[in-house]
Amino acid sequence: MLTDACNHAPHDTSPPSGNAMTHDFDHDPPHRNRGDDASRQVDLFDKSPPPWELVAAEETAIARVVFSQSPHGPYDYAIPDAIRSHIQPGSRVRVPLGRRRGGTMGWCIHVDMAGKSRHKLREISELLDEEPLCDPALVRLVLWIAHYYQAPAGQVFDTLIPSSVRSSAGTKQKTYFRADPKDLTEEIVAGLSPKQQAVARMLLAANAPMTAAQISIQVGCTEDPIRRLHKKGLLSSERRREQNSGMTTRWQINDGEAEKTHHLTDSQSDALKQINQAVESEKTKVMLLHGVTGSGKTEVYIRAIEHLVKFGRGAIVLVPEISLTPQTRGRFERRFDSVAVLHSQMTPAERHFQWQRIRSGEVQVVIGPRSAVFAPLPKLGLIIIDEEHDGSFKQDTQPRYHARKVAIARANSLGIPVLLGSATPSLESWHATRTGHAERLSLPDRVRDRAMPDVQLVDMRIKDDRTVGAISRPLHQAVQETIHENGQCILLLNRRGFATTIQCPSCGHVVACPDCDMPLTHHRDGGKAMCHYCDFCIATPPWCPACRFDGIRYGGLGTQKLEVEVKARFPNANVARMDSDTMRRPGSHQKVLSAFRSGKIDILLGTQMIAKGLDFPNVLLVGVINADSALHFPDFRAAERTFQLVTQVAGRTGRGDRGGRVIVQTYSPEHPAIQAASRHDYIGFAEDELVNRKKYNYPPWGSVARIIIRGTEEETTERIAEELVGRIEATRDLLKHEIRILGPAPPPIARLRGKFRFHALLQCPESGPLGETIRRACQDFRIPEKDDVQYVVDIDPMDML
DNA sequence: AGCACGCCGACT
DNA sequence: GTCGGCGTGCTC
Numbered sequence: 001m002l003t004d005a006c007n008h009a010p011h012d013t014s015p016p017s018g019n020a021m022t023h024d025f026d027h028d029p030p031h032r033n034r035g036d037d038a039s040r041q042v043d044l045f046d047k048s049p050p051p052w053e054l055v056a057a058e059e060t061a062i063a064r065v066v067f068s069q070s071p072h073g074p075y076d077y078a079i080p081d082a083i084r085s086h087i088q089p090g091s092r093v094r095v096p097l098g099r100r101r102g103g104t105m106g107w108c109i110h111v112d113m114a115g116k117s118r119h120k121l122r123e124i125s126e127l128l129d130e131e132p133l134c135d136p137a138l139v140r141l142v143l144w145i146a147h148y149y150q151a152p153a154g155q156v157f158d159t160l161i162p163s164s165v166r167s168s169a170g171t172k173q174k175t176y177f178r179a180d181p182k183d184l185t186e187e188i189v190a191g192l193s194p195k196q197q198a199v200a201r202m203l204l205a206a207n208a209p210m211t212a213a214q215i216s217i218q219v220g221c222t223e224d225p226i227r228r229l230h231k232k233g234l235l236s237s238e239r240r241r242e243q244n245s246g247m248t249t250r251w252q253i254n255d256g257e258a259e260k261t262h263h264l265t266d267s268q269s270d271a272l273k274q275i276n277q278a279v280e281s282e283k284t285k286v287m288l289l290h291g292v293t294g295s296g297k298t299e300v301y302i303r304a305i306e307h308l309v310k311f312g313r314g315a316i317v318l319v320p321e322i323s324l325t326p327q328t329r330g331r332f333e334r335r336f337d338s339v340a341v342l343h344s345q346m347t348p349a350e351r352h353f354q355w356q357r358i359r360s361g362e363v364q365v366v367i368g369p370r371s372a373v374f375a376p377l378p379k380l381g382l383i384i385i386d387e388e389h390d391g392s393f394k395q396d397t398q399p400r401y402h403a404r405k406v407a408i409a410r411a412n413s414l415g416i417p418v419l420l421g422s423a424t425p426s427l428e429s430w431h432a433t434r435t436g437h438a439e440r441l442s443l444p445d446r447v448r449d450r451a452m453p454d455v456q457l458v459d460m461r462i463k464d465d466r467t468v469g470a471i472s473r474p475l476h477q478a479v480q481e482t483i484h485e486n487g488q489c490i491l492l493l494n495r496r497g498f499a500t501t502i503q504c505p506s507c508g509h510v511v512a513c514p515d516c517d518m519p520l521t522h523h524r525d526g527g528k529a530m531c532h533y534c535d536f537c538i539a540t541p542p543w544c545p546a547c548r549f550d551g552i553r554y555g556g557l558g559t560q561k562l563e564v565e566v567k568a569r570f571p572n573a574n575v576a577r578m579d580s581d582t583m584r585r586p587g588s589h590q591k592v593l594s595a596f597r598s599g600k601i602d603i604l605l606g607t608q609m610i611a612k613g614l615d616f617p618n619v620l621l622v623g624v625i626n627a628d629s630a631l632h633f634p635d636f637r638a639a640e641r642t643f644q645l646v647t648q649v650a651g652r653t654g655r656g657d658r659g660g661r662v663i664v665q666t667y668s669p670e671h672p673a674i675q676a677a678s679r680h681d682y683i684g685f686a687e688d689e690l691v692n693r694k695k696y697n698y699p700p701w702g703s704v705a706r707i708i709i710r711g712t713e714e715e716t717t718e719r720i721a722e723e724l725v726g727r728i729e730a731t732r733d734l735l736k737h738e739i740r741i742l743g744p745a746p747p748p749i750a751r752l753r754g755k756f757r758f759h760a761l762l763q764c765p766e767s768g769p770l771g772e773t774i775r776r777a778c779q780d781f782r783i784p785e786k787d788d789v790q791y792v793v794d795i796d797p798m799d800m801l
Numbered sequence: 802a803g804c805a806c807g808c809c810g811a812c813t
Numbered sequence: 814g815t816c817g818g819c820g821t822g823c824t825c
Contacts, residue, residue, distance in 0.1 A: 062825095064825090067802095070802045071823080071824060075824075095825085098823075100802095784820075785819090
């Protein structure tokens with residue numbers, strides 16, 4: 001499902017100093033020892049008040065504060081003496097703002113103990129946390145993200161610090177009572193009421209602070225006598241924040257079951273040596289571990305972390321959203337004493353608990369999806385991004401950051417290395433190794449001398465190879481043989497649902513989503529017609545809604561329909577389907593995978609979630625039902641995605657002693673991406689594709705930004721889109737920057753959730769001028785509320801939909 | 802995002 | 814004359 005979180009406004013809390021970023025891998029901001037950037041740079045845009053308003057500048061302690069809701073600031077506040085020694089960048093504060101009652105929560109981004117201000121400043125009303133939730137390095141990272149991705153800094157703070165941490169989920173403020181023998185002499189105790197005496201005696205005997213609840217149970221009274229004693233000043237109290245008793249979190253403790261450590265191959269040892277050197281050098285360095293599927297990248301990660309743990313350092317391992325298999329998790333948990341696994345299904349209390357564990361420094365390894373790049377390890381020594389090419393590392397809501405880029409920025413500010421791993425690196429990372437921004441480490445062979453699987457292309461245009469349905473004759477035969485040999489099959493089809501179009505054969509009407517204009521997908525379970533771009537869902541109409549014709553036709557192929565076909569073709573095989581429909585319940589993922597591992601399932605079919613990371617030695621056949629599905633997207637990354645998908649799913653076979661083979665069905669067998677994938681030729685593909693991208697100055701050669709404008713009224717939306725793009729043109733000409741502007745035009749998804757959409761693509765050889773131009777153009781661009789139009793800026797977009 | 806200001810039309 | 818629509822601007 002696509003989301004389109006809007007309401008962009010230009011925000012520049014702190015432009016980084018120094019050189020503009022040119023490419024993904026330029027180590028520029030946020031650099032160490034540049035603490036004063038914020039105040040100095042913001043002045044550039046300060047509209048100075050007219051001279052008669054100038055008040056004599058006096059020295060005061062000033063805090064610069066940003067907000068996660070509008071207005072985002074930054075605003076300056078006077079720091080009251082009481083909190084002067086505690087407030088730091090990263091502290092949360094409550095401040096007065098406008099006429100709002102109760103004040104507003106904000107984040108302090110800068111403090112100046114001897115600042116001067118032209119305005120009369122209001123005072124901070126309260127410091128909300130004893131210890132800042134964000135250390136200075138993370139504050140620098142926030143400001144860098146806010147600048148680069150053009151998001152309000154306050155909103156970036158909210159992304160960095162989980163809401164469960166901000167609200168202290170799973171903890172409670174408890175009051176503890178203590179009895180002091182000096183106050184409660186025998187004499188005084190004797191004069192109390194019987195219940196109060198009992199309470200006093202018990203507490204004196206216990207000689208430890210207890211909560212009212214504990215005391216009342218122990219003594220067998222209500223809480224009233226305790227309160228009375230406290231009121232008389234005979235009991236002292238203290239308040240503490242504590243973990244709730246209801247916490248269900250258990251984390252795996254190393255049970256001593258040693259994982260068999262394999263001997264490293266020569267190339268694994270070489271790579272490890274380089275990584276260890278980089279870690280010890282305490283310098284920033286980006287390394288790309290390019291290892292074919294099954295070459296043992298995870299083992300290299302583990303060894304590298306084992307090494308840095310010896311120095312008391314910790315590591316972050318980022319993994320794609322859905323590929324955090326219990327397998328991977330288990331491997332790390334067996335090899336390290338203290339692992340924190342972050343995942344999307346955690347409860348708020350659990351998340352908060354893990355965050356505190358990580359911050360306390362007891363955690364050696366953090367494993368998680370893109371947001372784990374913000375994990376607050378106090379002694380971070382290495383950031384690893386596994387499957388670094390994966391699209392889920394880019395967030396598709398504001399702030400639209402890419403975890404790879406953020407990881408490099410964070411590593412840069414700490415002076416630590418970043419390790420990117422993939423069998424099919426993103427062209428950005430590949431290009432970085434060619435320009436010296438990253439070092440390439442190769443694992444060219446699979447472990448234990450296993451060969452890469454043979455890949456056979458089946459040309460679906462040739463009628464002879466195509467029987468009725470989605471499965472060609474060669475693939476049918478291969479599945480049959482595999483099952484006969486007691487092997488297992490994986491079939492990939494990158495579309496869920498049953499039928500991708502519902503069309504009337506009489507009048508040609510296609511049932512479409514009223515909010516998005518996209519054809520609805522028929523889901524057979526429950527007979528629903530669903531929009532895959534929004535939540536729209538209706539019962540599949542039995543007649544044509546346009547002409548009442550009784551005989552509507554289901555066209556196109558989804559995983560549900562494939563499942564039906566596979567079951568019909570191979571009635572004796574056990575078939576399981578894996579897509580986001582069958583994997584809705586937590587744990588279902590693991591259930592299917594363990595059934596597959598144990599051999600209870602012969603054929604596993606599904607969407608791309610089966611293409612990643614699975615390691616099952618008995619998979620002898622992988623079938624790709626339609627390799628072209630991603631190829632004809634109106635998107636400069638279409639070829640790259642196709643190559644990645646085919647290569648990754650092909651890598652799921654040939655992992656045991658019995659070898660493996662791959663059958664790829666395609667309507668364009670001559671396409672370079674599909675050809676290269678069939679030869680396992682990443683380098684050939686990458687070099688070829690780099691030439692293509694160069695022709696149009698697409699990434700990694702140049703920088704791209706996309707502006708999406710959406711609104712309820714088509715003409716108004718288009719008018720505002722044109723106005724905005726016009727401003728960008730004017731700003732570009734003013735600044736004399738080399739920027740190509742395409743659009744505004746309707747994107748492939750021209751309507752989404754009932755809103756009309758327009759977009760514009762901006763290209764520039766360097767990201768710095770591009771960002772500057774957009775920032776300047778959007779600076780004072782206001783849209784009247786009545787127009788109901790919003791816009792978002794997407795820096796380094798991953799798709800053009 | 803709220804909230805005030807101020808400028809116009811419709812009304813007791 | 815006053816009430817109230819909403820367009821515009823400000824919040825350190």
